[in-house]
């Protein structure tokens with residue numbers, strides 16, 4: 001018999017569809033009877049959604065600038081290298 | 088949700104990169120550096136990760152000539168970073184420290200009674216849409232703080248799986264973890280976010 005704690009342990013697997021059919025059945029059975037776990041699954045889903053709505057990949061402008069500089073240096077070096085070798 | 092890059096957009100970008108177009112590189116750097124940092128940070132400290140990602144971009148100038156587009160530009164870039172980071176790790180004789188032993192977050196585990204039922208049930212109200220909640224600037228800041236407080240391994244797994252929409256196989260490959268260990272990292276990270284949002288909703292504090 002699946003307890004609330006067992007369900008909490010595999011909640012992400014359930015949400016992502018990573019459980020086998022037998023396990024899915026026992027989770028669904030549990031959720032039918034347990035409002036607290038229904039609320040937990042709903043909350044975990046909401047948290048995932050929230051995180052995805054939150055554009056969490058802020059760009060480090062300073063790093064981007066340093067990369068741009070190094071890339072354009074290399075590109076220019078290549079270009080001038082081509083110019084001298086190809087008169 | 089990340090805006091999905093259409094295949095044709097990627098193709099245009101790749102053509103630009105192959106011809107050494109500076110604008111194409113600028114665009115690609117802006118688009119792909121956050122994901123590449125997430126990969127590098129799984130293996131390395133912040134300073135080394137930045138160094139590796141910078142070096143990767145310089146090698147991409149030549150390497151992109153051999154890019155055949157079988158895996159998609161993002162996955163290809165992430166693999167380059169992963170390989171470099173792994174090499175660096177090997178040279179410095181360090182290892183990735185990650186705890187895969189328990190899928191349940193300790194703070195969440197403490198909320199169950201000995202019989203396995205909820206002792207302190209979840210109180211998060213989920214009637215508001217995520218988008219509406221995110222308009223709350225304080226919550227957004229709080230989320231940032233908690234995301235950066237996550238162990239690097241959990242955060243990288245979360246970023247690659249959610250924000251970058253990689254398939255599980257790709258994440259396992261890039262991060263060199265088994266499928267079951269990836270599940271642990273993802274679940275642990277999500278529980279932390281759940282606990283944070285719950286506390287925030289209850290107390291208004293981060």
Ligand SMILES: [Zn+2]
Pocket residue numbers: 003004007030034036037038
């Ligand atoms: Zn339950």
